[in-house]
Amino acid sequence: MTIETKPQVDSRSSVTYTDARLNANIPAGPIEQKWSKHKFEMKLVNPANRRKYTIIVVGTGLAGGAAAATLGEMGYNVQAFCYQDSARRAHSIAAQGGINAAKNYRNDGDSVYRLFYDTIKGGDFRAREANVYRLAELSVNIIDQCVAQGVPFAREYSGYLDNRSFGGAQVARTFYARGQTGQQLLIGAYQSLSRQVAAGTVKLNERTEMLDVIVIDGRARGIITRDMVTGKIESHVADAVILATGGYSNVFYLSTNAKGCNVTAAWRAHKRGAFFANPCYTQIHPTCIPVSGDHQSKLTLMSESLRNDGRVWVPKQAGDNRAPEQIPEDERDYYLERRYPSYGNLAPRDISSRAAKQVCDEGRGVGPGGLGVYLDFSDAIKRLGENAIRARYGNLFDMYERITGENPYKSPMRIYPAVHYTMGGLWVDYNLMSTIPGLFVGGEANFSDHGANRLGASALMQGLADGYFVLPSTIGNYLATGGYDKVDQSHPAVQEALNEVTQRTQKLLDINGTRSVDSFHRELGNIMWEYCGMSRTKEGLTHALKLIPELREQFWNDVRVLGSGNELNQELEKAGRVADFIELGELMCRDALERAESCGGHFREESQTPDGEALRNDDEYCYVSAWEHMGDPSQAVLHKENLEFENVKLATRSYK
Amino acid sequence: MKITVNVWRQKNAKTKGTIVKYNVDHVSPDMSFLEMLDVLNQQLIARGEEAIAFDHDCREGICGSCGVVINGYAHGGQQATTTCQLHMRSFKDGDEITVEPWRAKAFPVIKDLVVDRGAFDRIIRAGGFISAGTGSAPDANSTPVAKESADLAFDAAQCIGCGACVAACPNASAMLFTAAKVSHLGLLPQGQPERKTRVLNMVAQMDTEGFGGCTNIGECSAACPKEIGLHFIGRLNRDLLGASLTGGSSVD
Numbered sequence: 076m077t078i079e080t081k082p083q084v085d086s087r088s089s090v091t092y093t094d095a096r097l098n099a100n101i102p103a104g105p106i107e108q109k110w111s112k113h114k115f116e117m118k119l120v121n122p123a124n125r126r127k128y129t130i131i132v133v134g135t136g137l138a139g140g141a142a143a144a145t146l147g148e149m150g151y152n153v154q155a156f157c158y159q160d161s162a163r164r165a166h167s168i169a170a171q172g173g174i175n176a177a178k179n180y181r182n183d184g185d186s187v188y189r190l191f192y193d194t195i196k197g198g199d200f201r202a203r204e205a206n207v208y209r210l211a212e213l214s215v216n217i218i219d220q221c222v223a224q225g226v227p228f229a230r231e232y233s234g235y236l237d238n239r240s241f242g243g244a245q246v247a248r249t250f251y252a253r254g255q256t257g258q259q260l261l262i263g264a265y266q267s268l269s270r271q272v273a274a275g276t277v278k279l280n281e282r283t284e285m286l287d288v289i290v291i292d293g294r295a296r297g298i299i300t301r302d303m304v305t306g307k308i309e310s311h312v313a314d315a316v317i318l319a320t321g322g323y324s325n326v327f328y329l330s331t332n333a334k335g336c337n338v339t340a341a342w343r344a345h346k347r348g349a350f351f352a353n354p355c356y357t358q359i360h361p362t363c364i365p366v367s368g369d370h371q372s373k374l375t376l377m378s379e380s381l382r383n384d385g386r387v388w389v390p391k392q393a394g395d396n397r398a399p400e401q402i403p404e405d406e407r408d409y410y411l412e413r414r415y416p417s418y419g420n421l422a423p424r425d426i427s428s429r430a431a432k433q434v435c436d437e438g439r440g441v442g443p444g445g446l447g448v449y450l451d452f453s454d455a456i457k458r459l460g461e462n463a464i465r466a467r468y469g470n471l472f473d474m475y476e477r478i479t480g481e482n483p484y485k486s487p488m489r490i491y492p493a494v495h496y497t498m499g500g501l502w503v504d505y506n507l508m509s510t511i512p513g514l515f516v517g518g519e520a521n522f523s524d525h526g527a528n529r530l531g532a533s534a535l536m537q538g539l540a541d542g543y544f545v546l547p548s549t550i551g552n553y554l555a556t557g558g559y560d561k562v563d564q565s566h567p568a569v570q571e572a573l574n575e576v577t578q579r580t581q582k583l584l585d586i587n588g589t590r591s592v593d594s595f596h597r598e599l600g601n602i603m604w605e606y607c608g609m610s611r612t613k614e615g616l617t618h619a620l621k622l623i624p625e626l627r628e629q630f631w632n633d634v635r636v637l638g639s640g641n642e643l644n645q646e647l648e649k650a651g652r653v654a655d656f657i658e659l660g661e662l663m664c665r666d667a668l669e670r671a672e673s674c675g676g677h678f679r680e681e682s683q684t685p686d687g688e689a690l691r692n693d694d695e696y697c698y699v700s701a702w703e704h705m706g707d708p709s710q711a712v713l714h715k716e717n718l719e720f721e722n723v724k725l726a727t728r729s730y731k
Numbered sequence: 732m733k734i735t736v737n738v739w740r741q742k743n744a745k746t747k748g749t750i751v752k753y754n755v756d757h758v759s760p761d762m763s764f765l766e767m768l769d770v771l772n773q774q775l776i777a778r779g780e781e782a783i784a785f786d787h788d789c790r791e792g793i794c795g796s797c798g799v800v801i802n803g804y805a806h807g808g809q810q811a812t813t814t815c816q817l818h819m820r821s822f823k824d825g826d827e828i829t830v831e832p833w834r835a836k837a838f839p840v841i842k843d844l845v846v847d848r849g850a851f852d853r854i855i856r857a858g859g860f861i862s863a864g865t866g867s868a869p870d871a872n873s874t875p876v877a878k879e880s881a882d883l884a885f886d887a888a889q890c891i892g893c894g895a896c897v898a899a900c901p902n903a904s905a906m907l908f909t910a911a912k913v914s915h916l917g918l919l920p921q922g923q924p925e926r927k928t929r930v931l932n933m934v935a936q937m938d939t940e941g942f943g944g945c946t947n948i949g950e951c952s953a954a955c956p957k958e959i960g961l962h963f964i965g966r967l968n969r970d971l972l973g974a975s976l977t978g979g980s981s982v983d
C-alpha cells in the first residue's frame with residue numbers, strides 16, 4: 076500500500092522540520108493570537124451542508140464523548156463507537172482528583188500564561204508551545220461548559236466554585252467534584268451525547284470494537300469493527316475519522332487503567348501509516364496502593380490531591396520494621412520535604428515516583444516486600460480534625476480500607492508508584508490531525524500537550540479541550556477543503572481491510588496453543604516494568620528488545636483462545652489487544668533506547684546529575700520522536716520534529 | 732482458602748442457562764471477588780473449558796460495568812460496595828458462593844453473567860440532560876449555587892448506572908436510577924428550564940422499557956453501591972406530580 080505524503084511546506088510557520096511529513100502546521104504570529112487567528116482563517120462548512128458529512132468518532136471518553144456530542148450539535152452525521160456496554164463507562168470515569176483551569180478565581184496570581192508555563196515546564200520542555208498555549212486558553216471555557224451542563228463541582232458556602240492545588244503548581248487552579256471529578260465530567264459529556272442520540276445526529280455503537288482503519292488514496296475513510304456480542308465484522312465509511320481511544324498503560328499489564336484500556340485502535344492506525352510519537356513517555360503515578368500478590372489484576376490510584384494534606388515518609392534506617400506509630404519523629408525521613416523544600420509533598424509525579432523508588436532501593440521501603448512508603452495524615456488530622464479530612468477525602472479513605480483492610484484514619488496509608496498515563500501517542504499536528512490525512516486523534520491517544528510528563532488534573536482538561544473545542548473547528552476546515560471523492564463499502568480497500576481483520580481474528584482462534592492470553596500479558600508486563608519502567612538503561616532495554624520478539628513468536632504459536640468468533644468472547648477480545656501490546660512494547664523500548672537523555676517520566680540511568688536528578692540533553696534530544704511503521708516494530712523508522720521554544724526559555728526543571 | 736462457587740452459565744440470549752459448580756483453591760483474602768473469578772477462569776482455560784463471561788472495566792467501583800448477584804444479594808450485600816470492590820476477606824475457607832446475573836425483564840442476559848443494560852441509556856436519552864450546546868455557556872461563577880443544593884445534586888449524581896437497584900427490587904423497578912438523574916439535574920439552577928419535561932419523558936421511557944412499578948420497598952437503596960437515598964424517589968414523585976398537573980409546561 077502506498078501512502079501519498081506530499082511534503083507541505085508552510086512558509087507561515089517558524090518551526091523547522093527534520094522531516095517534511097512532520098509539519099506541525101503551527102499558525103504564525105504571537106502565541107496569544109495563534110488560535111483565534113487560526114479559527115478565523117480556517118474554512119467553514121455551511122450548517123445546511125453538515126449533515127451530508129459522516130464523521131466517525133471512536134471512543135466516548137471525555138475526548139470522544141465531547142467531540143461526538145459537539146459535532147452532533149453542529150449538525151454533522153456522527154457515528155460513535157465504544158467497547159463498553161455504555162458510553163458512560165469510558166475510562167475517563169475513573170479520574171478522581173480534578174481538572175485544571177486558569178480561571179484565577181482565587182486571585183492567587185494564576186493566568187493563562189502561568190498555566191501554559193507550568194505545563195511546558197512540567198512536561199520537561201518536550202511539548203509544543205503553541206498546542207500547550209491553546210490548551211491553557213481553552214481551559215476556562217471548559218469549566219463554563221461543564222457547569223452549564225450540570226456538572227456538580229465542589230462549591231464554597233458562598234455558592235461559588237471551590238479549588239484545590241495539584242502537583243507541579245503553586246496556585247490553586249484545580250476544580251473538582253469530591254474524589255469523582257472524571258465521573259462527573261464524563262456524565263456531563265455523556266448527557267450531551269445522549270441528547271444528540273435522541274436528536275438523531277449521533278448513532279452510538281456500544282460493545283463494538285474498532286479493529287482497523289480504512290485508508291483510501293492516502294486518506295482515512297472509515298473503520299472496521301467487530302460487534303462484541305454477535306462477532307460480526309463490519310465496515311463503516313466516512314469523510315473523516317477521530318480516534319479518542321485513550322492511553323496504553325496496560326502494556327505494563329498492571330496499571331491504574333481500566334482493564335479494557337488498549338492500544339489497538341491507535342496501533343492499527345499506526346500500521347496504516349500514522350506515525351507514533353514518543354511511545355516511551357509513560358507516567359508512573361507516585362500514590363497507588365501497593366501490589367498484594369500474584370493474583371493482582373490491576374492497581375488502584377489514590378488521588379494526588381491526598382498529597383495536599385498527607386506527608387510522605389519512610390524510616391531513616393534501612394530495615395526498620397517497627398510499626399509506623401512506634402517510629403519517633405526524628406527517625407523518620409520526610410524525603411520529599413527534605414529534597415524539594417519549595418514543593419515538598421506536591422513535587423511533580425515523575426520526581427515523587429523516582430524518589431519513592433530510590434528510598435525503597437536503599438532498603439527503607441515499608442510493608443510486605445519493602446515496596447511501599449507511608450502517606451501519613453496524622454498531622455493534618457491533628458490540625459484540622461478527622462471530620463475535615465473525611466469531608467475532603469472520605470471516599471478515597473473508604474476505598475483504601477476496602478482494598479487493604481486497613482484504616483487510614485488510624486495508621487498511615489502505604490503507597491507505591493504505578494503506571495498511570497501515557498504521554499506518548501499518535502503524532503498529530505496543531506489541528507490534531509495525524510500523518511494520515513482525515514485521521515484525527517484526541518485525548519490521551521495523541522501525544523500532543525504533555526511533553527515528557529503530565530501534570531495532575533491536566534488530562535481531563537486536554538481531553539475536553541480537544542473534544543469540545545479543537546476538533547469541532549479543525550475537522551470543519553478539513554472537510555471544507557475537500558479534494559477527495561465519495562466512497563462506499565464496495566471499494567476494494569474496504570474489502571481488503573475487512574478480509575485482513577477477519578483472517579487475523581480467525582488466526583487467533585485457530586492457534587489453539589497451551590498458554591492463556593493473560594499469561595502472555597503478564598509476562599510482557601514484567602518485561603516492560605523491569606526494563607522500560609521507572610528507570611531505564613541501555614543494557615536493560617537491549618535485553619528487552621531480545622525478549623519481546625521471542626514473546627511475540629511464542630504468542631502467535633502457543634496462545635489458547637477458546638470459543639468461537641461468532642459470539643461474546645472476552646478471551647478473543649483480550650488476545651487481539653495483547654498481540655498489539657506486544658508490538659507496541661517493542662517500539663517503546665526502541666524509543667527509550669534511542670533517547671539517551673533523561674526527561675520527565677523517561678529516566679535513563681546513564682543521564683543523571685550527581686545528586687540523582689534527571690539530566691536532560693537539549694542539544695541532542697529537543698525533538699519529538701515520531702515512528703513510521705515499516706512492516707515490523709524492529710524496522711520502524713524514526714522521524715524527528717524539532718521543538719523550538721520562542722516564549723519559554725529552556726531551563727533546568729527544578730522543584731527544590 | 733478454598734471456595735466452592737456455583738456460577739450461572741448461559742451460552743447466549745437464546746439458550747437456557749444453568750448453575751455449574753466449581754472449586755477454587757488458593758484463594759487469598761486480599762483478592763477481589765473478580766480476581767477470584769480471574770483465577771477460576773485461568774483454571775478453566777487450562778482444562779480447555781471456556782472462561783466465564785462477566786462485565787468489568789475499572790475495577791475501582793466507579794464505571795458501573797460490574798455487577799452480579801452473590802448469594803442472593805446484588806453486588807454481594809456489603810454496604811456501599813460494588814462487586815469489583817468486594818474482597819475475599821469477607822468470605823471464609825470452605826464457603827459455597829452462588830453467582831448469578833442481574834435478573835430483570837428489562838436486562839436480558841447476553842451470556843453467563845453479562846446482561847444488556849441498554850434500557851438505562853434509553854432512559855437518559857429521553858431527557859436526562861441539560862440542553863446546553865457547546866459554546867453557549869456563561870462564566871461558571873455567574874450563577875452561584877448554594878453549597879447545600881450542589882452537595883445534594885452531587886449525592887444524586889454519583890449513580891454509576893450499574894443496575895443493582897433493579898436487580899435488588901422485587902418489582903425490578905428502575906425508580907432509584909431514574910430518581911437519581913432527575914434529582915441531580917433538578918437540584919441545580921441550570922436544570923430548571925427542562926425540569927418538568929425531563930421527569931415526564933424519563934418516567935414514560937422507564938415504563939416503556941418494561942421496568943416494574945415502585946412500591947417503596949427500599950431494597951434498591953440498600954443494594955446501591957453509591958448509597959443513593961430513597962428520598963430522591965420522593966423528589967421524583969413530587970416533580971412528577973407537579974409536572975403532570977401542568978402538563979409539562981414550565982409556566983404554572
Ligand SMILES: Cc1cc2nc3c(=O)[nH]c(=O)nc-3n(C[C@H](O)[C@H](O)[C@H](O)COP(=O)(O)OP(=O)(O)OC[C@H]3O[C@@H](n4cnc5c(N)ncnc54)[C@H](O)[C@@H]3O)c2cc1C
Pocket residue numbers: 133134135136137138139156157158159162165166167168169170171172173174256257283284285286319320321322331332333336337339340376495496517518519520531532533534535536538
Ligand atoms: C485512576 C485514574 C485517575 C485519574 N485522575 C485524573 C485526574 O484527576 N485529573 C486528570 O486530569 N486526569 C486524570 N487521569 C487521566 C485521565 O482520566 C485520562 O487521561 C483521560 O480521561 C483519558 O480520556 P480519553 O477521552 O482520552 O480516553 P478514555 O476515557 O480512556 O476513553 C477511551 C474510549 O475509547 C474507547 N475505545 C478504546 N479502544 C477502542 C477500540 N479499539 N474500539 C472502540 N472503542 C475503543 C473506549 O470504549 C472509551 O470509550 C486519571 C487516570 C486514571 C487511570
Ligand code: SF4
Pocket residue numbers: 889890891892893894895896897907908911951954955956957958959
Ligand atoms: S441508583 Fe445505585 S444501584 Fe441503581 S444504578 Fe445507580 S448506582 Fe447502581
Ligand code: FES
Pocket residue numbers: 786787788789790791792793794795796797798813814815816
Ligand atoms: S468494574 Fe467498574 S465498577 Fe466494578
